[in-house]
Amino acid sequence: MAKNTAGLSLKWLLIVSFINNFGMGFVWPLTSVYLHSELHQSMVTIGWVLLANSAGQALGSAISGALFDKFKPINIIKFGVGMMILIQLGLFFYHGWPSYAIFLAFYGLMAGWMGGIINAYGTSVHHYDGRFVYNMLYFTANFGMVFATSLVGPIYSFGVQWLFVVALLMYTILFIIVYLNFDVPLERHVTEHSSSKMTLPRANAIMIGVVIVALIGIWIAYFQWNGSISVYMESVLKLPLWQYSMLWTINGGLVVIFQLIINALNLSTNTRAMWLELIIGMALFVGAFFSISFAKDFAGFVLAMVITTIAEVMVFPMLPALVNELTPAAVKGRYQGLVTAAPSMGRAIGPVVGGFMIDAHGYINMFRAMALLVAGVYVIFIGIALLVMRRTKRYV
Template structure:
C-alpha cells in the first residue's frame, strides 16, 4: 500500500505555518492602531479566533476518522484561501473580525489533518515524524513572523496576498502528492464497517486524558511568554527589540534540538522520560524568571524553555499516536490540538487577571507550581497504568 512521502507532508506543514504567521502577529496592532478598535474588543476578537481554532481542531480530527482526508484537507485549504482572498479586498471592521474567525477555523482544521496524516506514515519512526512536523511548523512561524514587519510597511494588503500565494502552493502540493492518504483511509474505513470501533483500553484512556489536561494547563502558562513577558521586560527597561531576539534564539535552538533528538531517537526510545524531562524544563524556565532582572537572565530562561518545549511538545502526540487505534487516531490528534488551542486562548486573559490583582512574581510562581503539578500528575498516572497499556504501532515504549 502506497503512503504519502514525509517531505511532502513537511512541505505542506511549512507552507501552512508560514502563511498563517503573516496574519497573527499583526492582528492586535492592525485592529487597534489602524482600525481604532478598543483593546477589550480586540481581546474578544482574538478569543473567538482561538475558539474557532479549537472547533477546527476537533472537527478536523473527528472527520479524518470517518471521511476521505484527502478531500477534507483540500476543503480546509480552500476555506483558508477564500478567507485570505476576501481579506485582500475587504479588511475593514467588522469584516476583518469575521474573516479572522474563518481563518482560525481553517487553521485548526488544516493543522489537525496534517498531524493526523502523519500517523499514517509507517516507513519512518513515529517520534521522527512528529519531531519533523514540529520543526517545520515552528520554522514556518519564524519565517513569517520575521518578515511580517517589513512587508507590513508596504501595506497590509501585501500580507494577505503573500499568505494567499503560500496557500495556493500548499493546495497544489496536496492535490498532486497527497492522493495516497485517500486510499489508505478508505481501506481502513472498509475494514471497520463490519465491526464497531474499539474503545480505548482503560489505561490508555486515562493516560491520554491526562495528556489533554496537561496540554491545556501548560499552554495557558506558556502563553505568558508570548503575551505578558514583553510588558514585564519593558518595566525593567529592557527594549522590546531584545524581547524579539529571544524568539530568534528560540527558533535557532529548536532547529538544533530537533536534529539532536532525531539522532538520539536511534539510541533512546522512552517517550515518557522525554515528555517528563521537557515539562520539567518548561517549569524550570518560570522558576528562573522569578529571579530574572537582567537580560542575560531572560536569555537563560528562554534557553531552558526552548529545551523543554522542543523535547516535550512533539513527544506527546507521538506517544498518543501509539496509544490510539487507527480508527480514532484523527480524533485524538484533533483533541490534542484543541486542548492546546484552548490553552493558548485562555492564557493571555488569565495571565492578565493574575498580574492585575497580584503581580508578575505571583504569575511566575503560579506558572511554576501549575506545571510541576502537571509533571507530577503525568508521573503518577503513568506508573499506575504503564503495565496495562496497549500499543497500536511498531514502536513499544518501555
C-alpha cells in the same frame, strides 16, 4: 489523477506542514499591533478577538480530526486549504473593523482544521517511527513560522494587504501539492468502517486524557510569553521592544538546532528516550517560569527562553506521538484532533488567567503561579503514567 499506492510520503507531509505554517505566519503575528495601531481597538477588544481566534482553532482541530476517521482525508484537507484561500481573499479586500476580526475568527477555525488534519495524516506515514514523524512535523511547523515572521515586518511596511497576498500565494501552492500527492489509500478506511463503535481500553483513555490536560496546562503558562511577558519587559522593566523580539529569534533558532540534534542522535525513535524527554522537559518548564520571576534584565530573559525552548522541543512533539501509540487506526484522527485542539484551548484560557493573576497579585506572583501550575501538571502526568502505562495497549 494517478493515485499513490505506496502510502503517504513523509516528504510531502513535511512540505505541507512547512507551507501551512509559513502561510499562517503572515497573519497571526500582526494581529495585536494591527488591531491597536491601525484599527484603534482597545486591549480588552483585542483580547476578545484573540479568544475567538484560539477557540476557533480548538474547534477546527477537533472537527477535522474526527472527520479524518469517517471520510476520505484528501477531501478534508482540500476543504481546509480552499477555505484558507477564500479567507486570504476576504482579508485582502476587507481588513477594516469589524470585518478583520470576523475573518480572523474564521481564520482561527481553519488554522485549527489544518493543524488537526496534518497531525492526523502523520498517523498514516509508513516506513517511519511515529515519534520521528511528529518530531519532524514539529520541526517543519516551527521552521515555517519562524521564516514567515522574519519577513512580516519588511512586507508590512508596504501595506497590510501584501501580507495576505503572500499568504494567498502559499495556500494556492499548498492546494496544488495536496491535490497531486495526498490521494493515498489508507488501510483503516478499508478494514475498519465504524470508528464510532471503537472503544479504547480504559488505561489508554485515561492516559490520553492526561496528555490533553497536560497540554492545556502547559500552554496556559507558555502563552504568557506571547502577552504578559512582553508587557512586563517593556512597561515594568523599561526594556526596549527589540529585546523581546530577539527572544523569539533565539527561540526559533534553538528549536531548529535542538531538533537537528535529536534527529541526528535518533532519540525520537527510542521509547526510553521519549519518556526521558517528557520527564526532563516538563521539569524544565517549571524551572523556566520560576527563573522568569527573578529576571530583571535581557540576560535573565534569554536564560529563561533557552530553558523554555529546550523544554518545548522535548515535550511538544512527544505528546502527540504518545497518543498515536495509544490509539487504534480507526480513531487516530479523532484523538490527534483533540491533541491539536488542546494547545488552542490553553491559548484561549492563558490571557484570561494571566490577566486575572496580574491584576490581583502582580507579575512576579503570576509567573510563580504559572510555575506551580506546570509543576502540578508534571506531578499528575508522571503519577498517572506510573499507574496506568503498564496496562495500556500499544497499536504501533
